[in-house]
Amino acid sequence: MNALTKTEFHFEGQKSVYHGKVRDVYNIDDDLMVMVATDRISAFDVVLPKGIPFKGQVLNQIAAQFLDATADICPNWKLATPDPMVTVGLKCEGFRVEMIIRSILTGSAWREYKNGCRELCGVRLPDGMKENERFPEPIITPTTKADEGHDMNISREEIIAQGIVSAEDYAVMEDYTRKIFKRGQEIAAQRGLILVDTKYEFGKRDGKVYLIDEIHTPDSSRYFYADGYEEKLRKGEPQRQLSKEFVRQWLIEHNFMNEPGQVMPEITDEYAESVSERYIELYEHITGRRFDRAAEEGDIAARIERNVSQCLKELRK
Secondary structure, eight states, X not given: OOOOXXXXXXXXXXXXXXXXXXXXXXXXXXXXXXXXXXXXXEETTEEOSSXXXXXXXXHHHHHHHHHHHTTXXXXXXXXXXXETTEEEEEXXXXXXXXXXXXXXXXXXXXXXXXXXXXXXXXXXXXXXXXTTOEEEEEEEOXXXXXXXXOOEEOOHHHHHHTTSSOHHHHHHHHHHHHHHHHHHHHHHHHTTEEEEEEEEEEEEETTEEXXXXXXXXXXXXXXXXXXXXXXXXXXXXXXOEESTXXXXXXXXXXXXXXXXXXXXXXXXXXXXXXXHHHXXXXXXXXXXXXXXXXXXXXXXXXXXXXXXXXXXXXXXX
């Protein structure tokens, strides 16, 4: 089982590194970012103890494809993908807000709705909706980005009033969010899928708003299969999903939701391999492309260091 779960690179011009739950981000000369999608996997705000082979490659290559497919709508940070697990791009000053957009009442929004909530992040919700029913039009329900713990729901008005984002920048982010989501839905429909909800992050560089981080991956988005959606909605049955929800369900079945006293179940090689195959299946379905596995043998970190160093050298010419 060859999986990359930790990185400690020292690239030329490196100023700092941020180790996230899944991605490790290297700051190069306060000008470029090297984002490494590791094979770590997280659920319920905790990183699982075993890496998933090829997961990083799946996420990185899906994000790269969708960044390219939406570049005509909104400028984004991506400059190059020198390695299957790495994107190199422009360093932007990130806004401390995640733009979450939802087309269907499901997940956490449904849980709040069925408990009587009719307003989410300042957005009024219609009465009488069912689980997995489409909203009249997609709604934006932003969250503030927390350094630790859960991100918090917040309204457009609160974001502007608290000075987290200016009214002008928020209007640009909102416009980009709707347009990128619409493009993502159109691409998903061509694959027999429904892009249910997703999140986008934006940053600013030289006075311009850029789309940053990942986009339309199974870690940041929820997809339903279009075939059978209406029938399942009518019967009140669960929808067939294309996301990492299956990992959360497995943990729940093994009595783990990261609550006090709960113990993480053992992640066997066999289970990690099965998750890897599911991620590859997600890739092929979402992109419509065959997944080409990067070399399974050898030192993944050494390969990345070699590829990124060459890329940085070329970008500096």
